[in-house]
Amino acid sequence: MSQLTFDEAAARSLEAIYLSPDVVAQRARVIDLLAPRAGEQILDIGVGPGLLAHDIARLVGPAGRMVGLDNAPAMVAAAERRLADLPQASVRQGDAGGLDLPDEAFDAAVATQVYEYVPDIKQALVELHRVLRPGGRALILDTDWRSLVWHASDPARMDRVLACWDGHLADPHLPAKLGPLLRQAGFEVRRVEIVPMLSPRWQSVSYAGGMMRTIHDYARTNADRFGLDADEVVAWRRDQDELIARDEFFFSVNRYAFLATR
Incomplete structure (x- = not known):
């Protein structure tokens, strides 16, 4: 896996996507x-540029608390x-895999x-379960990249570029497994x-x-690592x-939102 690097330039690019x-x-x-309800304590794991966190903080109000967590310093700053x-x-x-937070701290x-x-x-997910109070809610959204439908004149070349893109993820097909994983961690999927x-x-x-700009830049930089010819990216x-x-462009991909309770 070759992860994306979220420096200040990448943070600005991601923020532009989030504002689309x-x-x-x-x-x-x-x-x-x-x-979110007024007065609640809510954790945003992977806070990114803070757009969702800002909305949540306004909804919980002055009597509530919103804590954002991210492992990229540029995202924390944004x-x-x-x-x-x-x-x-x-x-x-902080890191999603090891939350440095108290037990049962969040609604x-x-x-x-x-x-x-x-x-x-x-x-x-065990860590997520630990920091939630009994009855606490978890909302998880991730993409299954197998759901991608992206028109190309050369589908085989498209597949090679997307295989390179998959390399930056720990699991590009997580949603198909997320329900059982949540239940194993003690959650009830609602x-x-x-x-x-x-x-x-x-x-x-x-x-x-x-995403077209992001994938192009990633594939151009990482082509050699994944056996992709740089000329193919061009x-x-x-x-x-x-x-x-x-006027023949077409793109569709599914994200999957799981609402679960402890």
């Missing part, structure tokens, strides 16, 4: 499912800037696009929903647009640009 309309809609659905006007919110550096926790990066998912990222036509300001991107010019 389809990811804004995803964030609204996550909040609906988590249903979230701290965004949450600076909310005294009920704090951010710290709810949320982790979006985090656990697919965690090598020891079983331990991470609800599972698909949250699609769909772009039937090209839009530069979209999740698909952001050809793949050129093909996508040509499809966009002909």
